[in-house]
Amino acid sequence: MAAVLPPVTRLSSRIIRILGCNPGRMTLQGTNTYVIGTGKRRVLLDTGDPNVPQYITNLHDVLKKEGVNLEHIIITHWHHDHIGGVKDVMDSVKNDYTPEVWKFKGSSECDTELEELVPFSFLKDEQEFAVEGATLKVIHTPGHTSDHIILCLKEEDVMFSGDCILGEGTAVFEDLHDYMSSLQRILQLKPKIIYPGHGPSVEDPLPKIQYYIDHRNQREKQILEVLYGDPQKSFSEMDIVKIIYKDTHESLYAAAAYNVSHHLSKLQKENKVVKNGEQWQSATKPQASL
Numbered sequence: 436m437a438a439v440l441p442p443v444t445r446l447s448s449r450i451i452r453i454l455g456c457n458p459g460r461m462t463l464q465g466t467n468t469y470v471i472g473t474g475k476r477r478v479l480l481d482t483g484d485p486n487v488p489q490y491i492t493n494l495h496d497v498l499k500k501e502g503v504n505l506e507h508i509i510i511t512h513w514h515h516d517h518i519g520g521v522k523d524v525m526d527s528v529k530n531d532y533t534p535e536v537w538k539f540k541g542s543s544e545c546d547t548e549l550e551e552l553v554p555f556s557f558l559k560d561e562q563e564f565a566v567e568g569a570t571l572k573v574i575h576t577p578g579h580t581s582d583h584i585i586l587c588l589k590e591e592d593v594m595f596s597g598d599c600i601l602g603e604g605t606a607v608f609e610d611l612h613d614y615m616s617s618l619q620r621i622l623q624l625k626p627k628i629i630y631p632g633h634g635p636s637v638e639d640p641l642p643k644i645q646y647y648i649d650h651r652n653q654r655e656k657q658i659l660e661v662l663y664g665d666p667q668k669s670f671s672e673m674d675i676v677k678i679i680y681k682d683t684h685e686s687l688y689a690a691a692a693y694n695v696s697h698h699l700s701k702l703q704k705e706n707k708v709v710k711n712g713e714q715w716q717s718a719t720k721p722q723a724s725l
Contacts, residue, residue, distance in 0.1 A: 438602070438635040440464050442493050446636065447591060449473055449568050451497055455483025456490040457516055460686060463603060463633040466516045469595060470497055471588065474567025476506035476532065480586060480595055481632065482520035490520060491527050504532035506566055509558070509573075511597030511632060512583040513538070513545040522552040539575055541582030558584060576621065578614025579606055587624060594626035600643065602634020605650055607690055611697040612704075618648050651698075654679070658698050662708055662717040669714035672696050 444452045455466035469480040536555035560575040570589040579598045586595040608614040622644045629637040657679040672692045680691045702708045
């Protein structure tokens with residue numbers, strides 16, 4: 436049974452989680468946003484979707500109760516459920532203190548769209564932010580998106596993982612090679628707790644990170660088994676999904692096909708599969724592929 440998260444939760448003396456009030460098939464109960472720090476000016480990580488008044492109300496209630504303003508707004512990546520609410524947040528706090536908005540450089544299109552909403556600055560890998568009670572280190576973790584970042588909170592040795600690691604289920608990605616590299620980097624950081632972009636906190640994160648790595652490797656193996664099991668036959672991405680995602684609800688097939696397509700692109704680069712139009716077929720069977 437999926438965890439039911441309250442709209443607002445104090446996770447530690449330095450961290451308050453505020454749900455984005457935007458539940459959905461891909462967002463689970465909603466986007467997790469986080470107010471971080473202990474002083475009068477704090478950091479907000481992510482802003483949820485646009486036009487969600489309940490989220491803005493909950494955020495305001497937290498800021499008022501704590502007697503604080505926002506000094507920085509940091510966006511983990513460009514997806515609408517993380518960046519979409521930034522203008523609503525900025526408009527709602529502009530009479531108190533104007534925070535600086537930050538994100539990692541991505542495609543010119545998504546950065547231009549953000550610039551049309553609010554002024555912002557670009558993050559750098561391993562950049563640090565210090566507010567009272569919290570020192571946050573930016574780690575560039577591409578794969579889910581090219582501009583994706585996570586934050587490490589030094590004082591508690593915990594990590595805010597955005598959509599690289601979720602509280603429930605597994606993540607989608609734009610580039611599997613980059614995503615696998617990012618998972619290895621996250622694993623090497625050995626966080627004590629992960630606070631994800633969706634779902635409950637991950638209290639024992641190292642096994643979960645390793646599971647993500649193993650899960651992707653297993654999916655790759657399954658795809659190769661399908662293609663090499665019938666080397667004369669061609670398969671569409673959805674054909675493969677229906678074979679290897681038997682325990683997945685059909686409503687998630689499109690997301691599964693998206694993931695499979697990236698596995699296939701990676702395997703194509705490795706000369707393990709070939710593409711003919713919209714169909715995929717095995718290449719010469721490598722001796723150690725399965």
